[in-house]
Amino acid sequence: MIDFYSEAQSLFPYTQAMRRDFHMHPELGHQEVRTAGIVARELQTLGLEVTTGVGKTGVVALIEGSKPGPTLLLRADMDALPILEQTGAEYASQTPGVMHACGHDAHTAILLTVAKILNSIRNELPGCVKLVFQPAEEGQGGAEGMLADGVLENPAVDVTLGLHVWNENPVGWLGLAPGPTMAGTEIFKVRVSGKGGHGAIPHLAVDPVLAGAQIVSALQSVVSRNISPLQSAVVSVTTFHGGEAFNVIPPFVELTGTIRSFDPQVRATVVHRFDEIVNGVAAGLGCQAEIEHIVMTPALVNDAQTAEIAQTVAMRVLPQSQISTSGPFTMGGEDFAYMMEKVPGLFMFVGSANPAKGLDYGHHHPKFDIDETSLPRAVALMAATALELLSR
Numbered sequence: 001m002i003d004f005y006s007e008a009q010s011l012f013p014y015t016q017a018m019r020r021d022f023h024m025h026p027e028l029g030h031q032e033v034r035t036a037g038i039v040a041r042e043l044q045t046l047g048l049e050v051t052t053g054v055g056k057t058g059v060v061a062l063i064e065g066s067k068p069g070p071t072l073l074l075r076a077d078m079d080a081l082p083i084l085e086q087t088g089a090e091y092a093s094q095t096p097g098v099m100h101a102c103g104h105d106a107h108t109a110i111l112l113t114v115a116k117i118l119n120s121i122r123n124e125l126p127g128c129v130k131l132v133f134q135p136a137e138e139g140q141g142g143a144e145g146m147l148a149d150g151v152l153e154n155p156a157v158d159v160t161l162g163l164h165v166w167n168e169n170p171v172g173w174l175g176l177a178p179g180p181t182m183a184g185t186e187i188f189k190v191r192v193s194g195k196g197g198h199g200a201i202p203h204l205a206v207d208p209v210l211a212g213a214q215i216v217s218a219l220q221s222v223v224s225r226n227i228s229p230l231q232s233a234v235v236s237v238t239t240f241h242g243g244e245a246f247n248v249i250p251p252f253v254e255l256t257g258t259i260r261s262f263d264p265q266v267r268a269t270v271v272h273r274f275d276e277i278v279n280g281v282a283a284g285l286g287c288q289a290e291i292e293h294i295v296m297t298p299a300l301v302n303d304a305q306t307a308e309i310a311q312t313v314a315m316r317v318l319p320q321s322q323i324s325t326s327g328p329f330t331m332g333g334e335d336f337a338y339m340m341e342k343v344p345g346l347f348m349f350v351g352s353a354n355p356a357k358g359l360d361y362g363h364h365h366p367k368f369d370i371d372e373t374s375l376p377r378a379v380a381l382m383a384a385t386a387l388e389l390l391s392r
C-alpha cells in the first residue's frame with residue numbers, strides 16, 4: 001500500500017512551488033482568474049475532465065476510480081484578502097493591498113498535490129473523487145455560488161472533506177473533532193432614530209446617542225444572562241456611528257457587529273433577546289430601532305464517524321502528531337459549512353505555526369505566514385483519509 005507521507009514529501013517541491021506562486025499573485029474573491037487558470041491547467045495535465053466557471057471562478061474536476069464506490073468531494077478555497085502584506089518573504093505578494101493572509105494559497109496547492117497522488121492510484125481507487133476549488137470564501141458567498149451551480153450533483157456527492165492550515169497551533173498538531181467545530185456567523189445592523197436638536201437644549205430632542213450607548217451595554221447581558229455558561233455565543237458591537245458636530249444631537253445613530261454561535265437553539269435565543277433589548281431600550285428612551293440580521297455562514301459541524309476515520313488515518317500515516325479530538329477550535333466562520341450542511345463530512349485543521357521561525361502570526365494578520373513543513377502533512381492526511389473514505 002502507498003506510503004502517503006513519503007509520497008507527499010517527495011512531491012513537496014511541487015506543493016511549495018505552487019503555494020509560493022499563488023502567494024505571490026493573490027486574487028480577491030470572485031477575481032481568481034489567474035489562480036483558477038493555473039488550477040485548471042494542472043488538472044488537465046493529469047488528464048482529468050475539468051469544468052471552469054462554477055460559481056463564477058470556481059473549478060471542478062473528477063477523478064474516476066476503476067471500481068464502483070461512493071463520491072467524495074474534496075474542497076480547497078482560492079481567494080485572498082484585502083491586506084497589505086508585511087512578511088518581507090521572498091515570495092511575498094506582488095499585488096499591493098492583496099494578500100494570502102489566511103492560507104488559501106496553501107489549500108489550493110495541497111489539493112492539487114492530493115489530486116496528483118489520488119490520480120496516480122486511480123486503478124485501485126473505488127468510487128469517484130470530485131475536486132472542488134472554491135472562490136470567494138472570505139464572506140462573498142463562494143460556496144453558495146458553487147452550490148447554486150450544482151456542485152453536489154453529477155455525480156451526487158456522498159461525503160465531504162476539507163481542511164484549513166492552522167496557525168493557532170504548531171506543525172504536528174491536528175484538529176480532527178466530531179461535532180461543532182467552527183461558529184455560525186452573522187452580521188447585525190441597527191439604526192436607532194430619535195429627534196435631532198441643539199446640544200444645549202436636550203429636552204426638546206430625543207437623543208439616539210444615549211439610547212445607542214445603553215443598547216451597547218445592555219446587549220452584553222445576552223451572553224452573560226440568557227445563555228447557559230456551558231454553551232458558547234458571542235455578541236460584539238464593532239461599529240457605532242452618529243453625529244457630525246459637538247453641539248448637535250443627531251437624528252439617528254447606526255451600530256453594526258457580529259453574532260456567533262454553534263447551536264441553532266442558542267442562536268435563536270441570542271437573536272430573540274437581541275431584538276427585545278434593542279427595541280425595548282430604544283422605546284424606553286423614546287427612540288425607534290430598525291434591525292437587520294444577515295446570516296454569513298451556518299455553524300460547521302463535523303460528522304462523528306468521518307472524524308473518527310480521519311483520526312485513525314492520521315495515527316497510521318503521520319509521525320509525531322498531537323491529535324486534538326474535541327472542538328470547537330474557533331469562533332471564526334467557514335463557508336464550507338454550507339456544503340457540509342447538505343452533505344455531511346469533515347473539516348480538518350492542520351497545525352502550521354512555528355514560533356521558533358517567527359511563523360506564528362494569526363490568520364488575517366499582515367505578517368501571517370505558515371511553516372511549509374505542514375504542507376506534506378496536510379497532503380498525506382487528506383489523500384489517505386480520502387482513500388479510506390472511498391474504500392468503506
Ligand code: NI
Nearest residue numbers: 102103104164
Ligand atoms: Ni480561511
